[in-house]
Amino acid sequence: MSEIPYKIYLEEQEMPTAWYNVRADMKNKPAPLINPGTLQPMGFEELRGVFCDELVKQELDDTTPYFEIPQEIRNFYKMYRPSPLVRAYCLEQALGTPAKIYYKFEGNNTSGSHKLNSAIAQAYYAKAQGLKGVTTETGAGQWGTALSMACAYLGLDCKVYMVKVSYEQKPFRREVMRTYGASVTPSPSDTTNIGRKILEDFPGTTGSLGCAISEAVEAATSTEGYRYVLGSVLSQVLLHQSVIGLESKIAMDKYGIKPDMIIGCAGGGSNLGGLISPFMGEKLRGEADYQIIAVEPASCPSLTRGVFAYDFCDTGNVCPMAKMYTLGSRFIPSPNHAGGLRYHGMSGVVSQLYHDGYLEARAVEQTAVFEAATQFARIEGILPAPESSHAIRVAIDEALKCKETGEEKTILFGLTGTGYFDMVAYEKYNNGTMSDYIPTDEDLQKSFAQIPKTE
């Protein structure tokens, strides 16, 4: 066996040519999306008004294990993929752990995160269908940036509804999207009915992701030649993000490495779902076993403290409803700096797998997350996104446990992105003014009470 390099880059010809659909190997399939009005499962005809046709097919297909990646998407992937699988030699040494730590680093592209993997796929199918453009929402801005990049590449119009507080507090994110030619509107706005209604009901509101989703969906469904696209939660997104896990697995197999433990941060579940997919497939088929850990913020703990139920995906209740672990669509997460993890719900695929015991979940507090982020930055050189740092926290904790027990576990975690646009958060941490917020049980019960009865 040759020595493991610091970074494993696949050759172009080793890169995956098909996405893997983990649903094909799930005995208990994720529950279908339902119509918030009729509560009936939504089929192709109903969904194609919102999403473009090929993506609806992907969303509905829970039996086909592999979907070929179109050549144009594979060419785009070649611009920034393969992403490196990094052996964290320096971190291992600094921790003094016998554990072997690997991370799959998805931050080496301008969107700064893994979001680009699905953005290019969704933009590609919209373009192939002859559409003029797409609409979406963005909170922290990573998804909006990724989609802007993909649309710029394909010559597609891109309308982004950006949560107003982020629009104002993250002007640089906004400018990156504009540089890529997107139009960026602070949400709620007066460009949609739902936006006007929210502004009327809650004057001075700084917006929420759920509200921005409603506006983006309305903008898409009311404009000829547009469709809505979403950066997480949906099964189609997890399908595209499987490229993360597939590349990881090919690289590890090449060097004969088998992870004992796979760790990913989880907001809507796109990164976690993508990273674990092929490993989970083996686990579901009984071919291998892995300990799989989803890490979420203690301030927005959908898996660890939420309920498994059908719920709205957005504030305006215009989206299909999904069965998922949820804190209630009206849940307002306490302030935290991992904007990408502040969603009230969770991918239906990840939720079902968690419900069936195939993965475990942990909630971590913000200050502990930034402590890990700073430690990691100084040792491994990469400035991690706050979201990604949730996975770093647990990876370090597990490596330190190995130090105590002497176990030489192999840990793989997903480093989803970089923190260049999160320096306000780092500044708070550097100044010692960062706080931890955890919702009370009463808060959660109030929020759960608003989840509609569907069964």
Add this chain to the structure above:
Amino acid sequence: MSEIPYKIYLEEQEMPTAWYNVRADMKNKPAPLINPGTLQPMGFEELRGVFCDELVKQELDDTTPYFEIPQEIRNFYKMYRPSPLVRAYCLEQALGTPAKIYYKFEGNNTSGSHKLNSAIAQAYYAKAQGLKGVTTETGAGQWGTALSMACAYLGLDCKVYMVKVSYEQKPFRREVMRTYGASVTPSPSDTTNIGRKILEDFPGTTGSLGCAISEAVEAATSTEGYRYVLGSVLSQVLLHQSVIGLESKIAMDKYGIKPDMIIGCAGGGSNLGGLISPFMGEKLRGEADYQIIAVEPASCPSLTRGVFAYDFCDTGNVCPMAKMYTLGSRFIPSPNHAGGLRYHGMSGVVSQLYHDGYLEARAVEQTAVFEAATQFARIEGILPAPESSHAIRVAIDEALKCKETGEEKTILFGLTGTGYFDMVAYEKYNNGTMSDYIPTDEDLQKSFAQIPKTE
């Protein structure tokens, strides 16, 4: 011949193990640094008060062609190198040019630029000498960030004097440095004699790079266990940066590619000097010919409009003097957003090579640079730093010339870094409020008049 992949990554065992010292192949050596008081060449004993011993040796050695890269530095390099040599297939297609465009991308590390290549080397030698820490200045912040990272890795103290206007306008850059454990002081400050004098003479000044250099040198030479380090201009820096050119050349040789033209942006000359080193070596030895183009901002045109003379490197005249193309150390560049290219002087090595006709220089205006930057971002996906975009501008211009002539030239340019911390500049460009400033001949003559007579 196998097809050229989108990105060429060297294997770890293919990475350079020694830096190349282009001075060894120069017939006309760069003139020695001289003492600003005595005007006599400075030797080892005089320079070792400012720089650490090994770096003084490297600075003075213009005959040894290769310096082995210490193993610890090679390990650090493995965390973020090899950097990819990218074939810009998408850009070629978008331009419709028969030219083949390659770029060496140095932005995939947290410092966001090539600066880390020399930062780790300088920090390593300081640590090896048993020093407690290093001091430096930073303008745009890339060098300060890189040095902070290197010092964090090695456990060395790092004091950064940051030009006050950047300190205030780029708080996020400042926070990245603090995250890596550096202390960051806005310059001019009251922590040094020269800083206090400048504050007294020019109350309300927002500082300059030349002033920050003076403060950093004073802080180093007046504190036990500290030395000063500099991110550009010096021959030692070009030596370390030769890793860029060496990796490029190894990758190109592997695929049988020979560039006709090599393009780099030039501020102090560290990136350009590093990128061209091994190619220039062949050219100096008569083994090959390459067209080599240095690109500078029209607002700070040291090569294209400066004079070749001994000049001060800093405002306080505490640094050694260098013979270089200079606009005069009191030259205040008109406002522009490529902070890394606003230095009044130029590397002595690059200056001598230019003087001897081995490379040519072009000055480009800011708006044209951002036009190229935006075009590049949308097509190739990477958001380039304003500095790097100077090289992009000329690469695109040359590729378009090939489109006219039908020539299939092979172009290599250096993409030194990313623009995540430059969104204020992009915002101006997006809003159509960016201006071009070019110094008048009168401005330059006034500035030249302050260059001391040394010969």
